[in-house]
Amino acid sequence: MxxxxxxxxxxxxxxxxxxxxxxxxxxxxxxxxxxxxxxxxxxxxxxxxxxxxxxxxxxxxxxxxxxxxxxxxxxxxxxxxxxxxxxxxxxxxxxxxxxxxxxxxxxxxxxxxxxxxxxxxxxLLTGLILSTWQKLAPFTLIIQVAQNTSPALLTFLGISSALVGGWGGLNQTQLRKVMAYSSIAHMGWMMIIIHYTPQLTLIALTAYIFMTSAAFLTLKTLNTTKINTLSMAWSKNPALTTMTPLIMLSLGGLPPMTGFTPKWLIIQELAKQDLPLTTTIMALTALLSLYFYLRLCYTATLTINPNTTNATTPWRTKTTQNFLPLTLTIIITLGLLPMTPTILTLTT
Known part of the structure; x- marks a missing residue:
């Protein structure tokens, strides 16, 4: 172009x-x-x-x-x-x-x-824009309208999105479809809390943008769009392949990565709002999402493609890609959990 x-x-x-x-x-x-x-x-x-x-x-x-x-x-x-x-x-x-x-x-x-x-x-780059930047404008309007909207409608949208995002990603072999269902699940977490504490929605949206950016940039650098080719990533870039499971686990919401912060705060706020059933359902949907992230981690680190190359030099070839955005998003994706009290102070 x-x-x-x-x-x-x-x-x-x-x-x-x-x-x-x-x-x-x-x-x-x-x-x-x-x-x-x-x-x-x-x-x-x-x-x-x-x-x-x-x-x-x-x-x-x-x-x-x-x-x-x-x-x-x-x-x-x-x-x-x-x-x-x-x-x-x-x-x-x-x-x-x-x-x-x-x-x-x-x-x-x-x-x-x-x-x-x-x-x-x-x-992958256009998919990154579609999954992150294109969500900002509609979410601005949703936050402004949500206070006058029925909580039952927002809860329905949130729970159904978290469930569909978890179930839909289980049997996917295409990484872009996995990221699409991951996006749906994260949107559900944001919608479930938007009526009660919009600040938590902004925290979750910011964390989602950084984590998704890190995931898409990683896949672009490794030049892979399918799960089976992910098992060949170690021969291209061993260091980045080591980071890939951590990025996926952060998307799944495991501590001590950044992705744990929004899920933890949202579940805590739902419990404070005296919504035990909703809290339990959302926590269980997180397990569904975590399963297909673990699938990706297993494929990237614990399996080797049967058609693997015998050469040991592919990862030594030089590339012209700019690694600065990838490096920054990986650092933010993995290391912001200790900043949670400061983030809460700034947003409340």
Missing amino acids: NPHVLAILLYSLGLGTTMTFASSHWLLAWMGLEINTLAITPLMTQQHHPRAVEATTKYFLIQATAAAMILFASTTNAWLTGEWNINNMSNPTTNMIIISALALKIGLAPAHFWLPETLQGLN
Whole structure:
């Protein structure tokens, strides 16, 4: 892709998200979401193969449907209240429609079916943008609307997403689909607590972005998209292969990695809200996700592909890739747990 075109598209991605962040008017927020969608569409089709075009078409249709629902609900709310203010969502019907549309946008269950198939058709860098940056603008709107939304709806979305994310990833062989179901499960954890403590949602979203970035950049550096090829990673980059299981365990939420922080705080807050059943279900769904992360750890470190090469030199070949983003995200993914008290102080 032409560097100037790429720069314009990335600038448009930033502009769309910033517009939604800064808006208090539904029409301006809707325009930001549309700019985001239009900017990422060419990035998704840059590989020019049928699978990428199919993924882009699915993504565009889903995002257009969700945008139409948001426009319809915000117009209905303006007709009923006389205001376009995002914080003035007093009508429960329009609230429910907007939450449903935003859930469709970010791939929450039961509106998650498009996400694994779309992510499977993209390269790893575009998949990284889709899994992280594209979640920011819709989540900003969800946080603003959630306080006026029924807790039962948010709990349903959270539990169903955590369950689907855990069950769906169990039998996958494609790493991009595993990351898609991981995304669905993490979105469920954020939704379950958003009505009670939005600050914890922001902590969980930030941790998710860093952990997912580390995972995608690791897979890109190892040049692998399937579980069976992950067993060959040791011959390409032994040091990074050592870090890969730790990144996956952090995504699963095991201490002492950073991923334990949001799950621990969310379960603690749910218990304080006197929701023992919800707390138990969410803790059990974490075990489902942890199982398929352990599968990846086992494949990467404890198995050797039958078709392994006899040469011992592939890992010595030089690469032109920039390792700074990968290094930073790995450090943050593995080492922020001791900073939990400071993070809580800054966000509460």
